[in-house]
Amino acid sequence: MRTVSLTVNGNPVDEEVEPRMLLSDFLRHELGLTGTHVGCEQGVCGACTVLVDGETVRSCLTLACQADGTAIQTVEGLAPDGGLNVLQRAFQENHGLQCGFCTPGFLMAATALLERNDDPSEEEIRDELSGNICRCTGYTGIVRSVQAAALQLRDGTVTASEGTAE
């Protein structure tokens, strides 16, 4: 067993883990943060995407012990007040999800994108999200959601982390 110390959504975590424990399992089953989903454990579908030190990472291709000393953000950390942030609201308003299973991965990938670039072209959005597979939406609603969120962020009326109560 190894001890890992990290922060998850700003909260400090110290846990003993078996070295082979995947970060996805650690978040879901040790910390109870089941919003991060597991779709393949082969590094393809992107459902398990989380932010490690601000960058998108496949949590199924990362060992929990590799995350020692990092700051992790998961979907649960997007709207801490229990409402929806700009991006989440854009997904609701633009039908960016259906079954909702791949959604957390897309939200994290889009969060990282918008963090770097608040005016991405459709092509850039599609490219950036191409590592996340959705079987329900045909991506149309997802791309539109990210565009809508970017527009709002550019307007300057809201910031990415700003939450809105339902």
Add this chain to the structure above:
Amino acid sequence: MEITNEFTVQAPVAQAWAILTDVERIAPCIPGFQLEEIEGDEYRGTMKLKIGAVVMSYASRLTFVEKDESEHRVVMRGGGREQRGQGTVDATIVSVLQAAGDNETRVNVTATLDVTGRIAGFGRSIMGDVSARLIDQFVQCLETRVMAGTP
């Protein structure tokens, strides 16, 4: 799956025949093979196949099905079972030796492989390349270690 390969050893055909049908002598040159016991006709050991990070360990056995010295044709049947996991390898290997000169023998190997389990479960096929590489290693070893030591 059938894999064909041809290589040349620097030895007259009779000598090459003697060496190539002597499992104990060639065993050290079979990449990843560890001969552990011989019972009657059957040679048993561990075959460790290493392809980059992928390592498959098989408990293996090898027998001669046919040894036709006049035609210089030898047929071996090998079988292996993954030591962890459920996969198997079954191989029928037909080798035909032909004199290619006074001190040179051409060896033609045709292996019919039946592989099951995890390693067989991929669309990208590298088995051909891998076996070609293994045979290269085998021949190289044969030439430097076995043949070189042969008077």
Add this chain to the structure above:
Amino acid sequence: MTTSLPIDHELHPAGAQYVGAKINRVEDPRFLRGEGRFVDDISLPGMLHAAFLRSPVAHANITSIDTSRAAALPGVTAVFTGQDLEAEGIQPIVSRAFLPGMGDNLREPLPTKKVRYVGEAVAVVVADSRYIAEDACELIEVEYERLPAVIDPEGALDPGAALLHEDLPANLIGRKSESHGDPERAFAEADHVFSHRFVHGRVAGVPIECRGVIAEYDRGRGGFLIYSSTQIPHLTRSVAAECFGLAESDLQVIAPDVGGGFGIKAHPYIEEVVIPFAARRIGRPVKWIEDRYEHLASAVHAKELVMDLELAVAADGTFLGMRGRYNANAGAYGCFPQTGMVDAMCAATLLPSLYKVDHVSYEILAVYTNKCMTGTYRGVGWGAGHTAREVLIDDAARALGRDPLELRLQNCIPSEPYRSVVGMNYDGGSYQESMEQARDALDYDALRERQAKLREEGRYIGVGFSPFVEPAGFGSKAAAAVGQKHQVTYDWGSVTLEGDGTVTVRMGFHSHGQGHETTFAQVAADQLGVRMEDVRIKYGDTEGVPYSTGTFASRSGVIGSGLIMRAGGDVRDKLLRLAAHLMEVSPADIELAGGKAFVRGAPDTARTIKEVAQYAYFGPGSRQLEGDMALTSTRSYDPPESYSNGTIAVVVEVDPETGKVTIERTVAIEDCGVMLNPTIVEGQVAGAVAQGIGGALYEEFVYDDDGNFLSGTLLDYLLASSMEVGPIEVHHIETPSPVTDGGIKGMGEAGTLAAPAAVLNAVADALSPFGVTFTSTPITASLIRDAVAAKREGEQ
């Protein structure tokens, strides 16, 4: 007509404001916050974890299984094999015969004698963690006596072929022929006959959430609680109850949030029997979460068909007749309840589609092979048959020098209700109009000009059309129309006005992306005049909701809305009486809207529906009303046949030297009758189209000749991403169905059904200077380039 409803029981009663509006989904916030509750998110006290050992070989007798080393591994609680289940009398899952000469197919939850495909479960390990369970699986020693693998669907019927099921006389699942009109004569008299053999690739829905089961046994009551990621909790309960010899209500099956289904989760599976068995034996809850390899290898596949099609055409382009032979490579077992015949049967019965053709015959057969069993996947065999037909029509148009769209328009059925020669009762639609609308949306003439211009520059763009009819709102009559008379459907739903004025709808239709919590709330709110936020849609728990065959085959929208209109209408009548009583007027004078009841024309008289409900539940005055005043009603609905229609058009650019296809544009014209929520319709269309594009270009389950499964990862079974799919435009036409409640037609599968033909036709159109045509899916880059090269070589 089967459905005559009182005037009040309509989709848009007075005051209705929700149905037809683009309303954001009410279920979204929980998913967006990561608060959905999928099977793997559920943890029960004392729960253990299971992993299955699966067969590495396609066909073999099991000669021995030694589980001792696995059982001895620290952390392992138990290992079970087929022998353990057999010893306790667990019954097989039965896929029942429904045609003369067909045999029942019995599938043991775990096999006791032989394995029949790579990936078939052979044993289950239960341990403290999934990690340990997988460690233990590696320690189980199974001796197999290999048997020849049967892979090819035509070869499966050879007299010498190895037999998969010893209790059946051959590998034939079933066979059926039908002839309508006089096809022999039509073909004899035709000026042109076009034919091809089209092989449709083996594909599946591949939801991003794999399947999963948690089971807990209540020893005291002798019953099970089973969580399963399924589209069909009630059927799952029926099958599991039968396997265990229990009463249905001894089992509670809960399908929590389900991460996509697409038909794949519309079958009962052996894991839904084995995991409860393990939980009962051990006395602790057991969880099994299917991993991606297991899903790809062992959840149902679909649509692998060898189709021989012939089209008889008169000199002027009139379609005279169609003939088809459909052989389904159905895999190792029969799925429940449709059997392995489902794809071939669906493909064949929709052969004439929206074409006016009077002479049609077909032969349907399906065979057992050593591949994963097939079942339903969005669009089912309809899609495979559609692709084969529409590609042949484009080939015919090219050969005749006709525009492919014009040739289709010439042969298209009229917009009025129409009985096809094979006996399908189309309920009217926009068959021609949808083609014309697709043509206009593309600016077809300009597109052809651009195509000619680009060709001069050595660039190849092409356009493909795929007009469709989609059997939808799948009830018993629709099942019969596609040859599945045995697949009786049965669905109930209830509407209840609670004491606080909120409305609860309970129905068996599970929602796994369809947005039922929104659309059905729209319907219910309009029925009772309440605000949408005061409606709750309950589903997924067999203890909590009435019976339903389940959500599949585009049936929930039609049937669910019908149920709510019927049951809601009953409750509305009582609500009107209560309000009238409370307000001392006649029920006929009351209007319900926006959560209020008021006297028509006098909004200031309004009482809130909450007040009326409280009057019903707690107001002594309401007891003066006579008759049954339960503010709840449970109704069933089995709709007549109804068919959506539309056209999908795709524009592609193809690089003939690398075979790379870029989808420039997809236009989908969708006519699903009266729409509940256009936003959700558009989402369903786009999602289905994306899966269709995937099936056309990328997706295929591949087996080698020995039956090895070569598609065990998502790097092998390739799913299209946002880069491959490209933009999808959806346009609506709304032709109300004259036969269903509210004029609603089911929808959701057309994109998957029809997009592949549009893609294949577009690629062939782009490459028409080379004379390339296609007779299989998927058309991979390699296949396309090699086809171009073969034509080029042929010319030299």
Add this chain to the structure above:
Amino acid sequence: MKPAPFEYHAPETAVEAASLLQEAGGDGKVLAGGQSLLPLMNLRLARPSVLVDLGRVQGLDGTLANGGIRIGSMVRHGHVQRSHEIQSRVPMLTEAMRHVGHPAIRNRGTLGGSLAHADPAAEAPLVAVALGAELVALGAGGTRTIPADEFFQGPFMTALADDELLTEILFPEAPASAGWGFREVARAHGDFALVAVAAVVSVEDGRLRDARIAVAGAADRPTRIAAAEQALEGAAWDAAARSDVEQIVRDALSPAGDSHASAEYRKSVAGVLAARALDDATKATGSTA
């Protein structure tokens, strides 16, 4: 789909890492970015008994420009892609990174990891061979430098000994007259290359000089096509040269077919992409050849 158990080490120096690998005696494996290794471990195709994580090793994640550029083995693909310093010296490497998986993969995957993994269809090994990079390996016995041509020995097979790890990669300075081209065809965006070609060429007085053409995905390792390079020496880049190169590249390869693409496809597309990469390369020189 969970990894088998292993012993985990996270050393802080490369020397310590090498000695841990030596102790593991062939059953050890380096964990760099893990984007190829972990899927194999999840599938239990790879099951090292000892895993040596380089994530905490100091000094492997930097770059040092000096004419050419030295790139630490633990520099992530995403960093390579975004680094102006790398782009100004090895722009082909920057371009190639676009084709490596997807953003989340590139954020973890490392240059050294990709080279050591030696996937015959991967981009980084192809670029290393095309540009004549040198790979620096550290083992218990010390440091050695291996030319890329010799480093790749077969499918997923390299010259690295069991107890060696890559520490840095040296990309030489490109001559001012050189242009480059990189072309890839994959089944889908971010998927493994079906075929990829990297080409570098100089143009002097309208004639091609010092062409280097390498192919991935069509042989057991990234492979230079010497015959094509020789044929181009001193030639003008015209339709005849173009068609010659296409033919020579195609004939030089004898790949296997599989369920993703036929053998003929790989051969032929390698030729097509070689010609296209050379179109790009000659254009990039700014001179007419």
